[in-house]
Amino acid sequence: MIGYHFGRGRAKWSPYLLLFPGIFIYLLIALGPSLATSVYSFTNATGIKGAPIEWIGLDNYREFLFMGQASLDNYAALGRTLVFCFFVTTIQFTLGLIVAILVNQKLKGTNFFRTLFFMPVILGAVIQGLIWSLFLYPLGGPVARLLEFFGTSSEFFGGQPTEAFAWVIAVQIWANMGTTMIIFISGLQTIPDELYEAARIDGASGWQVFQHVTWPLLTPSVNTNLLLNIIGSLQAWQLFLVLLGYRNGTQVLGYLVYATGFGQTSGSVTSSFRQGYAAAASIVLFFLVLILGLAAQTVLQRREERILG
Amino acid sequence: MSTTMTTKSAPLIGEVRQKRVDWGKILSYTVLIFFAIIYAGPLLMLVNTAFKTLPSFMKDAVSITDSLNFKNFTDAWSRANFPRYLTNTLIYTVSATVIYIITAVFVAFPIARGYVKHANWILTMFVIALFLPPALIPQFQLMLSLGLYNNPVGYVLLFLTNPIGIVILVNYIKSVPKELDEAAALDGCGYFRFVISFIFPLIQPAIATVAVLHAIGIWNELILPTIYLTSQEYYPITRGMIVFQGVYGSNWPTLAAAVLIMMLPMLAIFLLLQRYIISGLTQGAVKG
Numbered sequence: 001m002i003g004y005h006f007g008r009g010r011a012k013w014s015p016y017l018l019l020f021p022g023i024f025i026y027l028l029i030a031l032g033p034s035l036a037t038s039v040y041s042f043t044n045a046t047g048i049k050g051a052p053i054e055w056i057g058l059d060n061y062r063e064f065l066f067m068g069q070a071s072l073d074n075y076a077a078l079g080r081t082l083v084f085c086f087f088v089t090t091i092q093f094t095l096g097l098i099v100a101i102l103v104n105q106k107l108k109g110t111n112f113f114r115t116l117f118f119m120p121v122i123l124g125a126v127i128q129g130l131i132w133s134l135f136l137y138p139l140g141g142p143v144a145r146l147l148e149f150f151g152t153s154s155e156f157f158g159g160q161p162t163e164a165f166a167w168v169i170a171v172q173i174w175a176n177m178g179t180t181m182i183i184f185i186s187g188l189q190t191i192p193d194e195l196y197e198a199a200r201i202d203g204a205s206g207w208q209v210f211q212h213v214t215w216p217l218l219t220p221s222v223n224t225n226l227l228l229n230i231i232g233s234l235q236a237w238q239l240f241l242v243l244l245g246y247r248n249g250t251q252v253l254g255y256l257v258y259a260t261g262f263g264q265t266s267g268s269v270t271s272s273f274r275q276g277y278a279a280a281a282s283i284v285l286f287f288l289v290l291i292l293g294l295a296a297q298t299v300l301q302r303r304e305e306r307i308l309g
Numbered sequence: 310m311s312t313t314m315t316t317k318s319a320p321l322i323g324e325v326r327q328k329r330v331d332w333g334k335i336l337s338y339t340v341l342i343f344f345a346i347i348y349a350g351p352l353l354m355l356v357n358t359a360f361k362t363l364p365s366f367m368k369d370a371v372s373i374t375d376s377l378n379f380k381n382f383t384d385a386w387s388r389a390n391f392p393r394y395l396t397n398t399l400i401y402t403v404s405a406t407v408i409y410i411i412t413a414v415f416v417a418f419p420i421a422r423g424y425v426k427h428a429n430w431i432l433t434m435f436v437i438a439l440f441l442p443p444a445l446i447p448q449f450q451l452m453l454s455l456g457l458y459n460n461p462v463g464y465v466l467l468f469l470t471n472p473i474g475i476v477i478l479v480n481y482i483k484s485v486p487k488e489l490d491e492a493a494a495l496d497g498c499g500y501f502r503f504v505i506s507f508i509f510p511l512i513q514p515a516i517a518t519v520a521v522l523h524a525i526g527i528w529n530e531l532i533l534p535t536i537y538l539t540s541q542e543y544y545p546i547t548r549g550m551i552v553f554q555g556v557y558g559s560n561w562p563t564l565a566a567a568v569l570i571m572m573l574p575m576l577a578i579f580l581l582l583q584r585y586i587i588s589g590l591t592q593g594a595v596k597g
Contacts, residue, residue: 003423003487003490003491004424005490005491005494005495006490006494006498006499006500006503007494007499007500011499011500014499014500014501015418015419015424015425015500016419016425018415018419018500018501018504019415019416019419019425019431021412021415022412022413022415022416022470022475023416023431025412025466025469025470026435026438026470026472028451029444029448029451029466029467029469029470030438030444030470030472031434031437031438031441031444032444032447032451033444033445033446033447033448033451034438034441034442034443034444034447035441036444036447037441037442037443037444037445037446037447038442039447040446040447040450045446045450047449047453049453049454049458095344098340099340099341099344102337102340102341103341105337107334107337107338109341113341113344113345115580115583116345116348116349117344117348118583118587119348119576119579120348121590122525122529122575122578122579122586123529123572123575124525124528124529124530124531124547124575125529125531126529126531126547126550126551126571127529127550127568127571127572127575130550130554130564130568131351131352131354131355131568132351134351134354134355134358134561134564134565134568135350135351135354135355137370137561139370140369140370140371141354141370141371142350142354142370142371145371174347174348174351179590182587182590182591183590183591186591206333235443238531238532241531241532242531242551257443257445258445258532261445261446261449262449262535262536275446275449275450278445278446279446279447282442282443282445282446283442285442286441286442286443290440
């Protein structure tokens with residue numbers, strides 16, 4: 001209570017009183033439930049109102065990790081989550097960086113390109129997904145025609161699981177590259193022009209300028225983008241819902257949590273409301289995010305110390 | 310001798326420079342245009358399809374439409390129950406954003422000023438949720454036991470919190486000079502009135518940023534309505550769109566028109582408030 005001037009006595013409590021609603025709602029619907037996830041993971045909770053909830057210890061984890069075919073499917077989903085994360089992170093990072101550098105030049109029309117590349121970010125998974133379902137229309141859509149021209153073809157989202165999965169990766173990158181680009185642009189704008197001029201006077205080539213000026217000084221944005229991309233892509237699954245549904249051979253962990261917890265019927269795969277089990281699955285996903293996030297953070301921080309001293 | 314040489318050759322070099330093709334520029338534009346095709350292509354296809362008739366789409370999906378067939382839009386509007394869904398989304402988005410912003414400023418202001426004890430702890434408590442497991446399942450159990458399942462009020466309740474917004478507001482309020490508080494208090498202004506009539510107007514850019522980000526999130530939300538709202542009369546536009554896709558999945562012209570209708574408000578907000586959205590995203594990313 002440093003320097004509070006708005007009265008004494010009862011008036012001193014007004015900040016607390018007015019702070020309360022915001023904190024209460026946050027604790028009730030965000031922090032509380034978040035912490036309770038681990039508690040639920042030890043129960044057999046269902047989504048049915050009034051059904052008894054029993055403490056079953058580690059059974060959910062045992063089932064998730066060590067129970068025959070079902071856990072093999074879970075490992076497959078975990079593997080797919082990592083594959084998705086790897087491709088989305090590396091490609092989105094690289095493309096975002098290239099595009100950011102290009103639109104950050106003093107060229108005509110860069111504002112237009114910047115706006116265009118960022119736009120999908122605000123559209124949300126439903127629109128992003130539907131737009132691409134149409135663009136990848138298999139019966140004579142533009143991409144189908146293009147592939148035909150090159151003597152190949154694809155069934156896109158209706159194809160084999162691996163093929164459909166790859167297309168979801170592409171749409172995910174299309175949808176989110178704008179965020180990566182924007183963060184890189186804000187990083188590029190903090191690099192002083194004098195450094196570029198000095199490098200040019202010294203006769204450095206474009207690649208040398210990138211290597212010795214842009215890339216090291218971009219380290220904070222590189223770290224932010226890598227962390228955001230890794231964490232974001234491990235948890236992303238909404239486009240799978242819109243584009244593929246809960247299809248065998250394409251599930252990622254986030255979708256698995258949702259489908260087991262809230263029931264999802266699609267073709268032959270039907271699942272029930274197993275919320276205790278879903279909570280355990282979401283704790284597994286949480287640890288995956290935590291471990292990869294911390295590992296990335298450690299590596300990136302060491303690199304930053306080495307580069308920026 | 311040497312002076313004449315330089316004066317002679319100097320304009321020559323200049324001429325050569327002017328005529329030399331700027332390969333860097335050409336390469337930049339080539340790459341940018343390539344990306345622009347990938348980004349604008351799907352949107353142009355959407356617009357084109359929305360104006361086509363179904364037979365013409367079936368015959369050739371990519372041909373440019375030869376008529377402006379507005380019937381797709383009227384069809385989508387009436388058959389997709391759009392007025393209802395859009396109204397729902399609008400009510401959810403506006404009410405949740407307004408309530409959230411008001412409560413958030415009253416959380417952020419005393420934290421930024423240190424007017425409550427352990428201000429830093431409170432802020433950390435907000436940030437920490439970003440790194441914890443998802444709240445999805447216990448949240449559902451809570452809503453179920455509160456009787457707020459399939460209830461629009463309960464649905465709005467889910468959107469009354471957003472930790473990143475608090476962080477952005479706290480940082481912005483710190484830039485408002487503290488002397489203002491003292492001066493207003495000396496004039497007899499109370500705490501509540503001060504926040505409402507001085508802080509709110511002064512931090513408008515931060516409020517705009519947070520409000521826009523929050524509203525976009527609610528507008529686009531698909532998972533929560535799928536979980537919590539079972540009655541069709543409560544569906545927001547996202548959920549309604551998925552239902553519509555299920556029924557009209559093969560009628561792409563009508564579906565495209567529906568997508569376009571759903572997209573236009575977002576697009577308008579984006580083009581008008583791009584500055585706020587981008588500043589919010591970069592701040593949230595760097596601070597979070």
